[in-house]
Amino acid sequence: MVTSMHIDPNKMVTIKIDGIPVTVPSGTTIMEAARKIGIKIPSLCHHPDLGVRAFCRVCLVEDSHSRRLKTACNNLVDEAGDITTNSPKVRKARKTVLELLLANHPQDCLHCERNGKCELQTLAAEYNIRGNIFDPVWKPVPKEMSNPSLVRDMTKCVRCGRCVEACQAIQTTNAIGYSGRSTDFKITTAFEKPLSESPCVYCGQCVAVCPVGALYEKDDTQRVWDALDNKDKFVVVQTAPAVRVAIGEEFGMARGAIATGKMVAALRRLGFDKVFDTDFSADLTIMEEGYELIDRIKNGGTLPMITSCSPGWINFVEKTYPDLLPHVSSCKSPQQMFGAIAKTYYADKMGIPRDKMFVVSIMPCIAKKYECQRPEMNSSGYQDVDVVLTTRELAKMIRMAGLDFNFLPEEEFDHPLGLGSGAGAIFGTSGGGMEAAIRTVYEVVTGKEPQSLDFTACRGHEGIKEATLDLDGMPVKVAITNGLKNARVLMDKIRAGEADYHFIEVMCCPGGCVGGGGQPFRTTAAIREHRMDGLYKVDKSLPLRQSHKNPDIQTLYSEFLKEPNSHLAHELLHTHYQDRSAK
Amino acid sequence: MATETLSRERVLEIIEECGGDKEHLLSILIEIQRECRRNYINEASARVVAEKLDIPLVQLYDILTFYAMLETKPRGRYIIEVCNNAPCYISKSHVMAKFLRKELGINFGETTPDGMFSLQYMPCVGACNIGPVIKIGDKVYGNLNEERIRKILKELRENAQ
Numbered sequence: 001m002v003t004s005m006h007i008d009p010n011k012m013v014t015i016k017i018d019g020i021p022v023t024v025p026s027g028t029t030i031m032e033a034a035r036k037i038g039i040k041i042p043s044l045c046h047h048p049d050l051g052v053r054a055f056c057r058v059c060l061v062e063d064s065h066s067r068r069l070k071t072a073c074n075n076l077v078d079e080a081g082d083i084t085t086n087s088p089k090v091r092k093a094r095k096t097v098l099e100l101l102l103a104n105h106p107q108d109c110l111h112c113e114r115n116g117k118c119e120l121q122t123l124a125a126e127y128n129i130r131g132n133i134f135d136p137v138w139k140p141v142p143k144e145m146s147n148p149s150l151v152r153d154m155t156k157c158v159r160c161g162r163c164v165e166a167c168q169a170i171q172t173t174n175a176i177g178y179s180g181r182s183t184d185f186k187i188t189t190a191f192e193k194p195l196s197e198s199p200c201v202y203c204g205q206c207v208a209v210c211p212v213g214a215l216y217e218k219d220d221t222q223r224v225w226d227a228l229d230n231k232d233k234f235v236v237v238q239t240a241p242a243v244r245v246a247i248g249e250e251f252g253m254a255r256g257a258i259a260t261g262k263m264v265a266a267l268r269r270l271g272f273d274k275v276f277d278t279d280f281s282a283d284l285t286i287m288e289e290g291y292e293l294i295d296r297i298k299n300g301g302t303l304p305m306i307t308s309c310s311p312g313w314i315n316f317v318e319k320t321y322p323d324l325l326p327h328v329s330s331c332k333s334p335q336q337m338f339g340a341i342a343k344t345y346y347a348d349k350m351g352i353p354r355d356k357m358f359v360v361s362i363m364p365c366i367a368k369k370y371e372c373q374r375p376e377m378n379s380s381g382y383q384d385v386d387v388v389l390t391t392r393e394l395a396k397m398i399r400m401a402g403l404d405f406n407f408l409p410e411e412e413f414d415h416p417l418g419l420g421s422g423a424g425a426i427f428g429t430s431g432g433g434m435e436a437a438i439r440t441v442y443e444v445v446t447g448k449e450p451q452s453l454d455f456t457a458c459r460g461h462e463g464i465k466e467a468t469l470d471l472d473g474m475p476v477k478v479a480i481t482n483g484l485k486n487a488r489v490l491m492d493k494i495r496a497g498e499a500d501y502h503f504i505e506v507m508c509c510p511g512g513c514v515g516g517g518g519q520p521f522r523t524t525a526a527i528r529e530h531r532m533d534g535l536y537k538v539d540k541s542l543p544l545r546q547s548h549k550n551p552d553i554q555t556l557y558s559e560f561l562k563e564p565n566s567h568l569a570h571e572l573l574h575t576h577y578q579d580r581s582a583k
Numbered sequence: 584m585a586t587e588t589l590s591r592e593r594v595l596e597i598i599e600e601c602g603g604d605k606e607h608l609l610s611i612l613i614e615i616q617r618e619c620r621r622n623y624i625n626e627a628s629a630r631v632v633a634e635k636l637d638i639p640l641v642q643l644y645d646i647l648t649f650y651a652m653l654e655t656k657p658r659g660r661y662i663i664e665v666c667n668n669a670p671c672y673i674s675k676s677h678v679m680a681k682f683l684r685k686e687l688g689i690n691f692g693e694t695t696p697d698g699m700f701s702l703q704y705m706p707c708v709g710a711c712n713i714g715p716v717i718k719i720g721d722k723v724y725g726n727l728n729e730e731r732i733r734k735i736l737k738e739l740r741e742n743a744q
Contacts, residue, residue: 168639168641168642174639174640174641174642175641176641177639177641177642177644177645178645179644179645179648179649180648180649181648181649184648188644189641190626190629190640190641190643190644191626191629191640191644191655198641199639199640199641582630
């Protein structure tokens with residue numbers, strides 16, 4: 001653990017690293033200080049967004065005076081003085097630590113989910129490991145594949161504890177933790193139960209931080225290839241807002257780069273019959289959710305109303321706060337609204353039999369895989385969304401198809417389910433759902449256009465944001481939160497009767513969907529910010545920035561749904577939740 | 584006093600009797616285990632403790648599996664702990680250990696199929712003058728030989744009827 005006694009962050013400390021003086025605030029770790037002068041100290045357990053554990057022991061450095069080795073991730077510059085990061089002793093020690101880790105790790109890299117993206121594999125290459133010094137001691141453990149979202153292959157686990165930190169400290173889901181000691185030390189659920197019987201919400205934050213192939217999403221790419229190859233199927237795809245500002249990272253584009261056009265082109269070349277946009281159904285969600293909110297405020301419904309777009313969040317409420325389910329909007333998520341509309345309105349309009357329509361979603365999310373398989377998500381008479389792929393899985397398909405992503409032209413979404421407003425686009429970041437709702441609700445309630453469409457009080461990735469909006473004399477108090485640890489604070493406030501908000505936006509993952517568990521690996525808080533900026537740029541660049549002004553949404557209502565919260569809208573676009581807490 | 588499984592009410596009583604807060608967690612767990620006939624803490628009891636003391640179940644499981652004295656799987660009604668420190672070894676504790684294994688038909692770390700006995704090692708209890716010693720519950724038995732062990736096992740079996 002990092003010792004925090006006598007640390008004055010205002011005090012500057014100067015130490016020498018490899019003979020180079022570095023001045024950093026007191027309390028900085030050796031690892032962080034070394035970064036400042038361009039020295040990367042290897043680690044498997046350290047992660048900039050997570051607490052320090054010092055489990056993996058790879059980050060050894062040498063104290064130049066005492067000649068002792070110490071870990072760089074948890075030792076502070078305050079007691080350091082003079083450090084050597086590149087001595088024969090350091091190189092040998094790090095290599096030995098890696099060799100010991102490899103003795104306890106199956107070496108079927110060729111068949112591993114993380115082949116080419118594994119941090120242990122990368123370090124083994126960097127340290128020029130060319131064979132096994134130690135006899136293998138690992139024992140196979142059965143893979144856990146009992147849920148639709150994620151796979152746990154504990155044979156591959158290096159016991160770095162990042163996943164536990166994500167699950168317990170960041171999300172407070174407390175599905176996984178440690179058990180045993182010494183050689184029995186491992187990562188498990190309580191009483192070794194399957195994840196489906198744990199508080200797991202399938203947010204995938206554990207997957208996002210796993211350095212190796214121990215945790216990954218259930219691969220559904222083959223099911224999509226099969227559908228694309230099946231001439232009987234009409235295969236449509238929807239892409240979530242947060243995917244367009246992250247997929248580029250998989251192909252060397254800048255962090256948060258807007259890759260909408262190239263992504264659409266790639267999907268078309270993969271063979272999808274129509275390429276649509278979840279931004280469209282996000283606009284639809286705003287219509288349904290906005291009117292539901294107005295109805296609840298005017299007619300004394302349960303307040304505060306809480307958003308329901310994030311499936312990890314829904315799982316969390318059902319498992320942990322079932323008594324507060326009446327607060328959750330009855331709206332399905334944009335993904336499920338899309339599926340329901342695609343297999344009813346759109347299929348019928350195009351004359352395609354509903355059973356021939358195959359709906360694929362590209363999502364930044366692992367929980368979406370679970371959501372689409374919920375038995376109640378079959379308003380069309382069939383499973384509304386057939387397969388969910390993560391951003392990473394789409395990148396895999398693009399690579400397998402041999403598409404040079406950077407070389408692709410910029411193409412446009414198809415119509416009519418491909419037109420989304422800027423309000424729909426910002427759904428992908430924390431605060432975006434709220435801002436999108438306000439842009440419409442303001443106008444519906446007051447009959448006037450807002451002076452500015454930029455409700456900046458909603459923006460940013462702070463844990464909990466609060467604002468009071470003046471809807472032409474009617475004050476509406478809102479709160480926005482991301483990450484379940486922060487959401488828990490608001491839920492406890494509601495339980496205690498201390499929350500006087502009208503409307504709360506909750507996104508399960510830190511930063512919202514831009515930080516989803518299905519996004520490219522090695523996501524950090526800094527990268528999430530870039531993706532968020534990308535989404536606000538998308539919003540700003542669009543002529544259409546309010547959901548209710550989306551002409552295709554207006555047509556959908558006039559031709560089919562009639563009006564928001566109509567009987568048909570309720571049948572197709574709203575849902576019921578159930579208490580899934582452990583009894 | 585020991586029962587097959589503890590009721591929710593009894594677990595709640597134990598929590599209160601032992602101090603009722605997180606600081607007394609280990610006392611609470613030891614007491615629950617002691618009252619359970621099979622010398623372990625089952626998931627149902629753990630859930631009550633987790634809920635009452637506001638500890639996530641997975642973190643409680645970490646604690647249960649960390650301490651050697653706590654067990655999450657059923658053990659024998661009587662846990663026979665054999666001292667494996669040097670003085671007892673000189674007094675032929677290994678011979679007694681071998682005899683116990685043969686007599687019970689189980690290895691150390693295992694439980695007899697009838698759920699009556701478990702075998703495990705323990706460190707010195709300071710009764711070296713009467714070594715080799717074994718401990719069953721709170722009672723230490725010394726000056727062991729095969730005949731005496733047979734007698735102890737027989738008495739315990741009868742006691743359990």
